[in-house]
Structures are given as C-alpha cells and as structure tokens.
C-alpha cells in the first residue's frame with residue numbers, strides 16, 4: 001500500500017512537471033511573439049501616417065500646378081489680347097493671317113491648360129477624400145496601437161512572473177524526482193520529452209494517450225493495478241488514473257425496470 005502511494009505521488013509529480021514544462025514552452029513562445037504583435041500594429045499605423053503625408057504632398061503639388069497653369073493662361077490671354085490689338089492695325093493680309101494664327105494658337109493652348117486645370121481639381125477632390133480617410137484610419141490605429149502597447153506591457157510582465165514561478169517549481173520538482181530510483185525515471189522522462197514533446201502519457205481505454213496506440217491486455221492490467229510502465233510504441237511513461245476513468249458500464253436494464261429508471265430520472269430533473 002505504501003509502495004502504491006509513493007508510486008502515485010511520483011506520477012503526480014511527473015505529471016505536474018510535464019504541465020510546468022508545457023506551460024513554460026507556451027509562455028516562452030507567447031513572450032517572444034509580443035514584440036512582433038506591436039511591430040505589426042506599428043507598421044500599419046506608419047502606413048496610414050504615410051498615406052496622410054503622401055496625400056498632403058499631392059494636394060500641395062496640385063495647388064502649385066494650378067497656380068502655374070493660371071500664370072501661363074494669364075500670359076497667353078494677354079498675348080492673345082495684344083495680337084488682337086495688332087490685328088486691328090495690320091498693314092497687310094499676310095500680317096493679319098500670321099496674327100490670326102498666333103491668336104488661334106493661344107486660344108487652343110488656353111483651352112488645353114484649362115482642361116488640365118479641371119483634371120487637377122478632380123485630382124484634388126479625390127486626394128482630399130483619401131486624406132480624410134487616411135487621417136481617420138491613422139487616428140484609429142494610434143488608439144489601437146496604444147492599447148496593444150499597454151496590453152503587451154502587462155502581458156510581458158505577467159508572462160515573466162509566471163515563468164519565474166514555473167522555474168522555481170520546476171527546479172523543486174526535478175530535485176525531488178531526481179532522488180527517486182536514482183533519477184532513472186526522470187532521465188527517461190527527459191529523453192522522451194526532448195524527442196516527442198512530452199515524456200508522460202495517461203493510459204486511457206487501453207490506449208496510450210500520447211501516441212494513440214493500443215496497450216496489450218497484460219500491460220493494461222498492470223497499469224490498472226497501479227504500475228507505471230513505458231508505452232511499448234512511443235516509450236512515454238504510462239500511468240493509469242482511476243479518477244479520470246469513465247464510469248463502469250452497467251449491464252442494460254430490462255425494459256420494465258428501464259421505464260422505472262426513466263421515471264426516477266424525470267422526478268430528479270423536475271426536483
């Protein structure tokens with residue numbers, strides 16, 4: 001009886017060590033992933049901010065373009081007006097034709113530049129919509145990034161604290177386990193865990209819960225008697241936990257009693 005209890009206790013320690021190891025692995029990975037999460041949010045924010053400054057620059061460019069177009073148009077208009085004046089005092093037909101040609105050229109050019117101005121106005125409208133959308137997005141992302149940064153700060157601290165606590169627990173568990181059977185079980189556990197991720201598995205329904213392979217009836221019986229044996233397929237240390245076992249299956253009740261059983265169930269449900 002004493003031996004059984006010791007065995008159960010040792011198995012519990014190993015199971016706890018396995019939980020601690022898995023949690024340490026999970027927390028270490030989660031801790032490592034935290035800066036990446038913030039970096040992803042940050043790069044989204046930077047992209048939105050760049051869109052704001054890009055549209056800003058675009059709007060300024062269009063404004064400058066229209067100012068220069070206005071200047072050019074004004075120049076062409078005064079040139080055309082001058083040519084019209086000269087046309088009134090043209091000395092001959094050839095001179096008049098040349099002036100008319102100049103005026104027509106200026107007018108074509110003015111209308112081309114005015115079209116360009118219109119396109120620029122449309123571009124400005126589009127850029128303004130884009131800019132306000134980008135500003136809205138950047139504001140939202142600034143808020144989100146701030147929240148992520150705060151959460152990550154808290155999680156970083158929390159994960160580190162948990163890891164520190166697990167480290168202490170792990171060391172004391174290992175020290176205790178190392179004193180049993182000259183540490184041979186712990187060494188076996190470590191060897192399998194390093195290969196398969198876990199070194200211990202529960203025997204459940206005549207199956208190894210680690211590799212899902214069946215357990216021979218003889219080994220299964222030994223496990224159910226409290227023995228702790230390696231799985232013949234994956235070498236994980238197998239144990240049987242009666243507390244986790246399914247309730248023993250009852251033999252089916254005759255029809256008469258079944259009716260009675262149902263009425264009892266109903267009564268219990270109603271109560």
Ligand SMILES: [Zn+2]
Pocket residue numbers: 201208209210211212213231232233234235236
């Ligand atoms: Zn197995």
